[in-house]
Amino acid sequence: MVAEKPKAAAKIAYALSDGRGVLRCSEYGVPYWIVRRDGAAIVVAPSAGHLFGPHTDSRGFPVFDFEWRPIFEFDRGAGYLSKFYRMLSRILPGASLYVNACDYDIEGSVIGFKIIEAFGDVNRARRMKFSTLAPQDIRRAYARMERLDVEMIEAGMARSEMDWLWGINVSRALMEAARRAAGRRVILSAGRVQSPTLVEAYRRWREINLHVPKASVAVKITAEKGGGVFDARPHGWKPQSLETARSIKSELRKNPWLAVEEVRSERSILRPPPAFNLGDLQKEANRILGLPPLRTQSIAEELYLEALISYPRTNSQKLPPSINYRAILDKLAHGPLGREARELLKETGGVLRPVQGSKDDPAHPAIHPTGEKPSQRLSKEHMAVYELIVRRFLAAFSREAIVSKSSVLLRDFQGRVWRAEGLRVEDLGWLKYYHYSTPGEKPMPPLDRGDKARVVRVDVRVEWSQTPVRLDKASLLRWMESVNIGTEGTRARIIETLYKRGYLEGSRKSEVTPLGEAVAVIIQTLFPELSKPDLTRRFESMIEDIRSGRRTRQEVIDMSKKTISKLLESFLDRLDTAVREIGVSLGSVEVEAACHLCGRKAVSAVSGYRLCSHHMEAFDRLRKALPNLASTISSTPREALEAIARGRSRAGAWVRDVAALALRDDGLYKALL
DNA sequence: GCAAGGTC
Ligand SMILES: [Zn+2]
Numbered sequence: 001m002v003a004e005k006p007k008a009a010a011k012i013a014y015a016l017s018d019g020r021g022v023l024r025c026s027e028y029g030v031p032y033w034i035v036r037r038d039g040a041a042i043v044v045a046p047s048a049g050h051l052f053g054p055h056t057d058s059r060g061f062p063v064f065d066f067e068w069r070p071i072f073e074f075d076r077g078a079g080y081l082s083k084f085y086r087m088l089s090r091i092l093p094g095a096s097l098y099v100n101a102c103d104y105d106i107e108g109s110v111i112g113f114k115i116i117e118a119f120g121d122v123n124r125a126r127r128m129k130f131s132t133l134a135p136q137d138i139r140r141a142y143a144r145m146e147r148l149d150v151e152m153i154e155a156g157m158a159r160s161e162m163d164w165l166w167g168i169n170v171s172r173a174l175m176e177a178a179r180r181a182a183g184r185r186v187i188l189s190a191g192r193v194q195s196p197t198l199v200e201a202y203r204r205w206r207e208i209n210l211h212v213p214k215a216s217v218a219v220k221i222t223a224e225k226g227g228g229v230f231d232a233r234p235h236g237w238k239p240q241s242l243e244t245a246r247s248i249k250s251e252l253r254k255n256p257w258l259a260v261e262e263v264r265s266e267r268s269i270l271r272p273p274p275a276f277n278l279g280d281l282q283k284e285a286n287r288i289l290g291l292p293p294l295r296t297q298s299i300a301e302e303l304y305l306e307a308l309i310s311y312p313r314t315n316s317q318k319l320p321p322s323i324n325y326r327a328i329l330d331k332l333a334h335g336p337l338g339r340e341a342r343e344l345l346k347e348t349g350g351v352l353r354p355v356q357g358s359k360d361d362p363a364h365p366a367i368h369p370t371g372e373k374p375s376q377r378l379s380k381e382h383m384a385v386y387e388l389i390v391r392r393f394l395a396a397f398s399r400e401a402i403v404s405k406s407s408v409l410l411r412d413f414q415g416r417v418w419r420a421e422g423l424r425v426e427d428l429g430w431l432k433y434y435h436y437s438t439p440g441e442k443p444m445p446p447l448d449r450g451d452k453a454r455v456v457r458v459d460v461r462v463e464w465s466q467t468p469v470r471l472d473k474a475s476l477l478r479w480m481e482s483v484n485i486g487t488e489g490t491r492a493r494i495i496e497t498l499y500k501r502g503y504l505e506g507s508r509k510s511e512v513t514p515l516g517e518a519v520a521v522i523i524q525t526l527f528p529e530l531s532k533p534d535l536t537r538r539f540e541s542m543i544e545d546i547r548s549g550r551r552t553r554q555e556v557i558d559m560s561k562k563t564i565s566k567l568l569e570s571f572l573d574r575l576d577t578a579v580r581e582i583g584v585s586l587g588s589v590e591v592e593a594a595c596h597l598c599g600r601k602a603v604s605a606v607s608g609y610r611l612c613s614h615h616m617e618a619f620d621r622l623r624k625a626l627p628n629l630a631s632t633i634s635s636t637p638r639e640a641l642e643a644i645a646r647g648r649s650r651a652g653a654w655v656r657d658v659a660a661l662a663l664r665d666d667g668l669y670k671a672l673l
Numbered sequence: 674g675c676a677a678g679g680t681c
Contacts, residue, residue: 005680049679059674071679080681107679160678167676175675191676305681313680490677497676 092119106156181583228445235419272430274357275366317357331371401429607667
């Protein structure tokens, strides 16, 4: 019986033993288990994920002649697989029956099949189908074993092969262009998941650099009543210019009173969040601990191998009763978060009904602690992630938090309406455990209709809008989740690949490098299929066709080869443009007509200055926004440009470049008006 | 050397 991983193999063996004992053995340092059932000896042996994958010895492209080989033969990072390979090659021969007991998905079907094909006999093989590793599920799957799932195997192999064909061929095409441009070897890559993500990063980076901020005038009143101080802001109106706001300020200095017109207060209820799936954990660990997504994932995987938490590569936000809530909480009560666990047991009186999130996973529950006590050796970061997971788990069982929000409308002597807002947490509820989401309190003195509050001070200032667009590892990961490309196990890793290739750089505010821009442009123009998530949707429908018997793997692979061949042909026809694009980015090719501001290829000229497409776009956007901007801050266009050029305005870099140049050059300045 | 998908 072949399991996908050691942990699963152990669970399967124990489930099949019915408590009558299991023999744990080991070969080359890899564990396997022997159990007796129905008079037969069952050997449950684990793989460690895929042991075989497509590979070729051919160089150059197009390349279509791959074969399935043991992964450690060609992937230096996969050395640990060789001991699994040796163990399986020793254990499998000679059995009377082979059972694929890997996870029931297309990847598991391939993993088990390839191992049975290599070391056993596919003509004496069957498939177990289970969706969880709970003992009763495993026993049911064992009792109802089916024939080998050929359609799933074919679908899974097709997925691997299509990814290989697209990825290897387009990567080699890019590298060929780089080699011709720079005369040296540069490692470049492209693929179904990484390339749409790079293109999205490029789109975001452009938006950030092209941001023309909107100006608005903020007026904040600090008022006082009975010793209590609060803030009020315009309600239902706003000052149209800085001048108007300043005159309001001087009016209020002469007549510093506000009449309370209406007091409203409402309670709002904050429901506890569900337990983590991997994406939520990565997002929260980034927000709270500042950890990049792949770091969080590695830590979670290590916590899982230490048996402190459940399987982390899950999309589920659900906690099924089968995990045994009570047993876990009882154990947690004696660990490092024992005080919180005991508090929760007291609060719930032992009635444990966790919030269930909407997201689900075919094989695993949400991430939760096992209750095992963490060892003292755990690093600070490991402990922090562990604590996050435990606290989120506890919060899921707790009660709602109650917040009371008050909103007070006040009128000044000119009849203008102002609004003050207060916020008070009435009952912390689940926030006692997961305090990272506690809203900030805004105090508000008791006020009644007709009361007079005194204006203590008035602040007037120009506020510049910030771009809402984010570009960093965590935001890219969320984008990948939202368009459903990649898997829990691969998203963060693929993002790291984009940084490793030198396409992206920087952590909190990432940037696309010149090389990344060149690759993104080439992908968009010469391999448009790889620029969007749609290719993943096409893969999915082809995989579905194979599973349902509408198409064969051969047909799907032939179609892919045809598509890729055509793209590579037209790529070679326009190789010079790709060579130039990459050459410029690597600094080995000169631009004939360079942008005055950045040296990129110019697309047109304004008042004698050659500008690239980015700076041209920045010029256009700035020209459209300038009149409004100037009138809002009650200034001349020149002063508005100075504010933009200063960066304090939060304008995008390319917009600032254009503004600064226009301040130095009259011709360009006039062209902006 | 290149993908994306498993997992130690
Ligand atoms: Zn430019």
